[in-house]
Amino acid sequence: MADSNSTPLLSQPHSTDSEPPLHEHHPSLSSTIEHCIGNFNLSQFLQVLLVSFAWAFDAQQTFISIFTDAEPPWHCTHLADGESCNSAATSGSTMCNLPKSSWAWDHPKHTFIISEWSLECSSSFINGLPASSFLMGCLLGGFVMATLADSSLGRKNMLFGSCLLMGFSSFLAMFSPNVWIYSALKFLCGFVRATIGTSSLVLTTELVGKRRRGQVGVIGFFCFTLGFLSLPAIAYTNRDSSWRNLYMWISLPTILYSFLVHFFVRESPRWLLLQGKKEEAVETLKSITSVNQSSLNLVISSLSSYKEENWNVDLYSALKILMQKKWSSRRLLAIMAMGIGIGLIYYGMPLGLGNLSFNLYLSVTFNALAELPSSILTLLLIDKLNRRSALLIFTFLSGICSVLSIMERKPWTKMQIWFELVSFFSGCTAFDIYLIYTTELFPTCVRNSAISMARQAVVFGGTFGPILVAAGRGHKFLSYGVFGLLMGFSGVFGILLPETRGRSLSDTLNEEENIEKKVVEGIGDAVA
Incomplete structure (x- = not known):
């Protein structure tokens, strides 16, 4: 706690000859906040860690269908028509044309939704409805709630509400009596979880200074990978139990976590200032700063003259402003175009592993583990990499290797999984x-909306993955070949974007627009 006799943070300090007040130099809001946040410390690290852990629960909800909605293994019972059953099993056929007495499930019926609700001979549309409903919920939820974290709710409340509702909808899925209600609850779960990743990422990057901004963002990616890898362990522990138990074991911790967010996570000081909540912003800065109180009082005093932008008119004002300004619309459209190609690879490639000439179980394991070195590489190099160049290199490399992975001639066939x-x-x-x-x-004033739209572009690209994977069973180029071409082409849009490495975060539209003008003028002078 600050000394009650110290200079109030929002008051003007007295000038001294040795250290003039910063407000006389009219520092920007961004630079003032950077001064107030100070160096990365334990308080900031704990905040970042707690907020980033939301990604783990998000990953569990995203991939839980792999285990609950899978087609259960079955075997012949060698009773009536046992010979025809063995023949069908050997040829890879289904049990739908066999007498019920000639086969049985390997696990109890309640282990999977398909066996419990007798969906084994239903259409692929019905069997895939729960997973498709979840994805459609993610798309719709992302568009409907894209600007709430920028406008009325803020980053913290958006994260708290999304995690709490995701946990409750997942918990209710345990009690589904049929596939239709189950699919409706999956849709609801996808709808409310759509902004978890964006709210978490934006909040963590706004709680620290620019030196650690890239690195703390990667912590969320680690947590997502850990959440994904935790699912096989939980599913294996409950391998002969009801699929409903799996939802219980991931929903209850999610609900508990949401209350930890509510009571212990701090709101973004940048967002609070833009909303005119200066006292709350100051309290947050006091709790996370590494700057001593006397210096902090001096630096933050300039906030007393700061006037918040009156941009928040309605729910979608952030998106309207992004599209009305030429520089922001160009950035948003370019980044979303890149996201479509990235989404195809990220969501579609694991679905198509069965099309490759390699053991399916090992390939799925390798793909899950591939995210760990990816996050480590990003963590170690993010401060050294130019964002635009790195995106161009990795999208091209991903696209080329995706095309090479469908080569059938020897020795390329054995190299498929490595490509x-x-x-x-x-x-x-x-x-x-x-x-x-x-x-x-x-x-800051539109950041959450922008990153929400960027993630929606990734999800939108991912929705085409299952269709291309199904088409690729007859012709592999229609899956991994198309993935690679679109991924490589998406990287080209990065040419339209400015480089941001080492730059301070802007907080207002005018601040970012001035930076854009200076860059354009600098390019013009260089050409001249």
């Missing part, structure tokens, strides 16, 4: 850099 792994690794790395880059391209 695929390099492609997926490069795609994951591009995705990590893409999200960090997006947070740096847009000012």
Whole structure:
């Protein structure tokens, strides 16, 4: 706690000959906040770690269908028509044309939704409805709630509400009596979780200074990978139990976590200032800063003269402003075009592993583990890499290797899985850099909206993955070949974007627009 007799943070300090007040030099809001946040310390690290852990629960909800909605293994019972059953099993046929008495499930019926609800002979549309409903919920939720974290709710409340509702909808899925209600609850779960990743990423980057901004963003990617890898362990522990238990084990910790966010996470001081909540912003800065109180009082005193922008008119004002200004619309459209190609690789490539000439279980394991070195590489090099160049390199590398992974001639056939792994690794790395880059391209007042749209572009690209994978079973080029071409082409849009490495985050539209004008003028002078 600050000394009650110290100079109030929002008052004007007295001038001294040795250290003139900063407000006389009219520092920008961004530079003032950078001064107030100071160096990265334990308080900031704990905040970042707690906020980033939301990614782990997000990953569990994203991939839980792999285990709950999978087609259960079955075997012949060698009773009536046992010979025809063995013949069908050997040829890879389904049990739908066999007498019910000639086969049985390997696990209890309640282990999977398909066996519990007798969906084994239903259409592929019904069997895929829960996963498709979740994805459609993510798309719609992302568009509907894209600007809430920038406008009325803020980053912290958006994260808290999304995690809490995601946990409750997942918990309710345990009690689904049929596939239709189950699919509706999956849609609801996808709808409310759509902004978890964006809110978490934006909040962590706004709680620290620019020196650690890229690195703290990567912590969320680590947590997402850990959440994904935790699912096989939880599923294996409950391998003969009801699929409903799996939802219980991931929903209850999510609900508990959401309350930890509510009571212990601090709101972004940048967002608070833009909303005119200066006292709350000052309290947040006091709790996370590494600057001593006397210096902090001096630096932050300039905030007393800061006037917040009156941009927040309605829910979609942030998106309207982004599209009305030429520089911001160009950035948003370019980054979304890149996201479509990245989404195809990130979501579509693991779905198509069955099309390759390699053991399916090992290939899925390798792909899950590929995200770890991708996050480590991003963590170690993010401060040294130019964002635009790195995206161009990794999207091209991913695209080339994706095309090479469908080569059938020897010795290329044995290399398929390695080309695929390099492609997926490069795609994951591009995705990590893409999200960090997006947070740096847009000012605080519209940052969450912009990154929400960027992630929606990734999800939108991913929706075409299952269709291309199904088409690729007859012709592999229609899956990994198309993935590679679109991924490589998406990187070209980075040429339209400015470089942001080492630059301070802008907080207002005018601040970012002035930077844009200076860059354009500098290019003009260089050409002249």
